[in-house]
Structure formats: C-alpha cells, structure tokens
Amino acid sequence: MERETNRDAIRALPYMFRAYLITVAIAFLIVTVVTRERGTLPRYAAIALGFAAGFAMPFVHRYLKRLRGRVLGAGGSWPTWPGWRVAGSTIAARLMRLGVENAVIIGGVALIYAWGKSAPAPASLPEPAATIYGVAWQCGWLWFMIWAVYRCLLAIGGAQHGFLTVVRGILARTVMLTLASVAICKFSPMLVTLIQEMEARPHATLATAIGLLIVYGVFGFVDRWVDLPGRQYVVVRAAIAEARASVSESRRRPRTESEVRRTAIHEAGHALLYAAMPSLPEDFVVKVFWDLGPNDRYRGFVRSAANCQTAQVESVSHWKMLFDLAGTVAEKIVYGVRADGSIEDNTRWTRAAQEYLACGYGEVYFEEPATELEAECNQRALNRLKSAHYEALETFLDANRALLDELADRLLTDGELDHKGIAPYLAQVTFTQAVRPLPSESIV
Known part of the structure; x- marks a missing residue:
C-alpha cells in the first residue's frame, strides 16, 4: 500500500509542477498588470477568488473520493440523493456553527461591502496613501498566491489534513487582504495626516x-x-x-459469530421480560457488539427508564429480579452451560433480592444480622429465592424458546433494536404462572 501511495505521488509530480508554474504566472500578472482604475479592486479580487476556487475543486473532489472510500471500507454508508435527508433543526445547528466558526470571515465581507461603497477609488488616492496601497496590494497578493500554491502542493502530497482546511484558509486570506485594501482607501485621509505628523515630529x-x-x-x-x-x-x-x-x-478485537450469538441469546432473554410491562418505554434499546476494545465493559445491553425507578411496588421489584437473571437462564437453556457475562446481572440481583426480602416481601430476612444464625438464615432465604426465580425463568423461556431464537437471530443481523423493533416480538410472548403481566397501577 505504501509503495502504491508513493507511485501515485510520483505520477502526480508533473501535474503539480505545471500547476505551480501556471499559478505563479497568473499571480505575477495579477500583481503587476493591475492599473489603478475605479473598479480594479473588486474585479481582481473576484479573479483571485475564482482562480482559488477552480484550483481547489480537483482537490476537494479527490478528498471526498478518499473519504467515501474510507467510510464504505469501514462498513458505513455514504449519503446519496434523494435518500439523504437532514432535519431542519440539524441544518439550523450546522449553519449556526458555521457562522460562529467563520465570524471573522463573515464580518470581513460585511465591512468590505460597507466601506467599499464610500471608499475613494485607488487612482484618486493622495501620494502617501497611494504608495501604501500599491505596496500592500502587490506584495499581499503575491504572498497570498505563493502561500496558496504551497498549501495545495502539501495537500496533494498528503502532508496536510484535508483540502477543506486549505480552501478555508484561502478564503480567509482573500477576504482579509481585500478588506485591508478597502480600508486603506477608506481611511486614506487619516493615513496622510498620520504621515505628515510623523514627518513634522520625528521624536514623538x-x-x-x-x-x-x-x-x-x-x-x-x-x-x-x-x-x-x-x-x-x-x-x-x-x-x-x-x-x-x-x-x-x-486494539479492538472483532468477535466471531458464535460469540455474538451467545450475547444475542443473553440479551434476548432480558428483553422478553419487557412483555410483562404495561407499556414499552420509548427509550428502550437492546444491542449487541460485534467488536470489543480493552476498556469495554459490556458485550451487549438492554436499557430503558424502567430500570431506574425510585419507587417500586412488590410486583415491580419481583419483575426486576427476574429481569436480572433472564439473560443467564436463556444461555443455560440454549447452550446447556452459563458463561461469564452475567457478573453485573448477578450483582444487581443480589442487591435487589436483599432489598426485596428486607421489605418483608418474602421469607424472614435480617437487614443487619447480629449473629451467625441470622446470617445463615439470610443466606438460605437468598438461595431459595434465587432457585425459585431460576425455575420460573426456565419455565417461561422454555415456553418461548422459538421466540427467543427468532429474536436472537434478529439481533445478530441488525445489532440493535429500539422499542418499535422489539414490539412485534413482545406481542407474541406466552406468559406462565410465575411470569405474568404487571398491572398498570404497579408502575409509579
């Protein structure tokens, strides 16, 4: 790949050399053949802008082509018309950001328009101001052309980050140089007075x-x-x-299809419990990951506001404990063994079970055991509750085994489902004696 890149760069050298000679020739003509007549400044500013835009268009096209290749190569999608749709709020936000980031350029254009209407023509400037204008005009545009060619050559060689930065720099320098020329014409009387004062009072x-x-x-x-x-x-x-x-x-490691399918079975087991909710939360999301980094904590997840309620009745607390164990039970039913992806699920279940029993919903439980006998009593209560939940979930997921596999296959294909995508599957859930729909008044 590196050899091909070098070969492409060498192949482009004759084109770059010709472009450089043409640019220098045009720059020389612009800064030396200009006559001081009314309208010269806007005319040649427009010529310079048009030349800069025309010179940059092939680079912009090449940049977009490379960007498209990177996006498609990474598995993304490239926007095409008419399939590309952008919300009005997004357009407004982008326009606002564009205005803030380019406030100096926009302000410079506004000042050029305001001052240009009342500024005298360059040919009518008095001698000191005319000299300042001529030096600034010729040296400024020559410097600008050399800078533009240098940056464009760097962009072609890949030594600079993108052509859009070069185009923005060309536009900014064009506007500022034009503004400086207009300002010299606008404030020429002040410049003449200042020069006269400097000649009369050299010490000051x-x-x-x-x-x-x-x-x-x-x-x-x-x-x-x-x-x-x-x-x-x-x-x-x-x-x-x-x-x-x-x-x-x-260092992200791609996962095999069998690994992702196990995660999909796990998350599908969690997701099927949402069929018991009176209504499916709109922020519901179930997702599995096809690659993992060294700092990633999850291989997949199920999230919604239903897991973050501050006040819960007994039925909701019981549902949350079933939800925490549903993933590992689903793996046990499909694969016969459990994997190591349920550490946080088990931690959440233990905490929820302790709160559940401490509220008096089940067996006798001592929130702060003072003796070894009380601690053993708590342990037996937790074990029996967990066994009952395992049995209830095995019965429930066995009754929905085909639906579990179907939902896992969909997750394996799409990677992520929201509340609209999961709703058709939850509508097909078969309830059991231990897993029943929650009454609507239970959600507080």
Whole structure:
C-alpha cells in the first residue's frame, strides 16, 4: 500500500509542477498588470477568488473520493440523493456553527461591502496613501498566491489534513487582504495626516513606536510564559487522550459469530421480560457488539427508564429480579452451560433480592444480622429465592424458546433494536404462572 501511495505521488509530480508554474504566472500578472482604475479592486479580487476556487475543486473532489472510500471500507454508508435527508433543526445547528466558526470571515465581507461603497477609488488616492496601497496590494497578493500554491502542493502530497482546511484558509486570506485594501482607501485621509505628523515630529513618532514595542513585549511575555504553558498543557492532555483512544480503537478485537450469538441469546432473554410491562418505554434499546476494545465493559445491553425507578411496588421489584437473571437462564437453556457475562446481572440481583426480602416481601430476612444464625438464615432465604426465580425463568423461556431464537437471530443481523423493533416480538410472548403481566397501577 505504501509503495502504491508513493507511485501515485510520483505520477502526480508533473501535474503539480505545471500547476505551480501556471499559478505563479497568473499571480505575477495579477500583481503587476493591475492599473489603478475605479473598479480594479473588486474585479481582481473576484479573479483571485475564482482562480482559488477552480484550483481547489480537483482537490476537494479527490478528498471526498478518499473519504467515501474510507467510510464504505469501514462498513458505513455514504449519503446519496434523494435518500439523504437532514432535519431542519440539524441544518439550523450546522449553519449556526458555521457562522460562529467563520465570524471573522463573515464580518470581513460585511465591512468590505460597507466601506467599499464610500471608499475613494485607488487612482484618486493622495501620494502617501497611494504608495501604501500599491505596496500592500502587490506584495499581499503575491504572498497570498505563493502561500496558496504551497498549501495545495502539501495537500496533494498528503502532508496536510484535508483540502477543506486549505480552501478555508484561502478564503480567509482573500477576504482579509481585500478588506485591508478597502480600508486603506477608506481611511486614506487619516493615513496622510498620520504621515505628515510623523514627518513634522520625528521624536514623538520614535517615542510612540517605543511605547508600542513595550506594550507588544508585555503581552508577548504573557502569551509566552503565562498563557502558553497552560495552553500547551491542555494541548498535550488532548493529544494524550487522542493517542489513547487511537490505541484502544486499534486494539479492538472483532468477535466471531458464535460469540455474538451467545450475547444475542443473553440479551434476548432480558428483553422478553419487557412483555410483562404495561407499556414499552420509548427509550428502550437492546444491542449487541460485534467488536470489543480493552476498556469495554459490556458485550451487549438492554436499557430503558424502567430500570431506574425510585419507587417500586412488590410486583415491580419481583419483575426486576427476574429481569436480572433472564439473560443467564436463556444461555443455560440454549447452550446447556452459563458463561461469564452475567457478573453485573448477578450483582444487581443480589442487591435487589436483599432489598426485596428486607421489605418483608418474602421469607424472614435480617437487614443487619447480629449473629451467625441470622446470617445463615439470610443466606438460605437468598438461595431459595434465587432457585425459585431460576425455575420460573426456565419455565417461561422454555415456553418461548422459538421466540427467543427468532429474536436472537434478529439481533445478530441488525445489532440493535429500539422499542418499535422489539414490539412485534413482545406481542407474541406466552406468559406462565410465575411470569405474568404487571398491572398498570404497579408502575409509579
């Protein structure tokens, strides 16, 4: 792959060289052949913008082509028209972000329009202002053209992050240079007066320059020795975090289909218990993962607000305990053995069972056992409750075995289901004596 990349870069060198010569020639013509006539500034600014846009279009096309290849290669989807739909709120948010990020460019364009209507033509400027305008115009545009060519060549060679950054830089420099030229014309009387004052009072001019240098030095010192270390620390922290994320992402291990299917069976067992709820929460999600990183805690999950209620009646507390054990019981029914993916499920069941018995819903249970006999009594109560829940879930999932396999197959295919996707399966659930629908008044 690296050899092919180098070969492509070498193949593009003649094109880049020709583009460089053409760009330098056009830049030379723009900055040397310009005559100081009314309308010259907008005309050549438009020429420069058009040239920059035309020069950048092949790069933008190549960037989008590479981006499309990366997205499709990673298993993603590339938006196509008319299948691509964006919500109005999303468009508004993107436009707002675009305006905030480019506020300087937008403000510069507004000032160019406002000042350009009343600014005198370059040909009518008095001599000191005309000299300033000529130097700024020619040197500025020549510097801009050299910068644009240099950045575009770097982008072609892959030494820079994307062509959109180059295009944005070209646009910003074009606007700012045009604004500076318009400002020189707009405030030419002030420039002439300032130059005359400097000629008449050279000592005051020198003193002013020294004062400005002192101010510049003070703020430069603050930027370098006060603000910069803090910014560098933030940048370093961000770089370290990005490096860690990249390392973790590169170490993600793809899972085999058999591994993902076991997880799908586990999560499907949890999900079928939601058939007992009076109504399915709209935020319900069941998901399985096809790859895992070193810091991932789950191979899959079932989430909804029903698991986060603060007040619960006895029937809901009992349902939550069944929900916690349903995944591991589903694995036992399908595979005959349980795996190690139920640690947190078992921890949640133990905590919920202790609260359940402490509320007086089952056998005698001592919330704070004071003797060994009381501790043994608590242990026996928990074991009997867990055995009863295992038996109830085995009966329930055996009665829905075909539905369990069907839901697991759907999860294996789609990877994730929301409340609309799971609803048809929950409607087919067969209830048993121990697993019954919860009454609507039980949800508080």
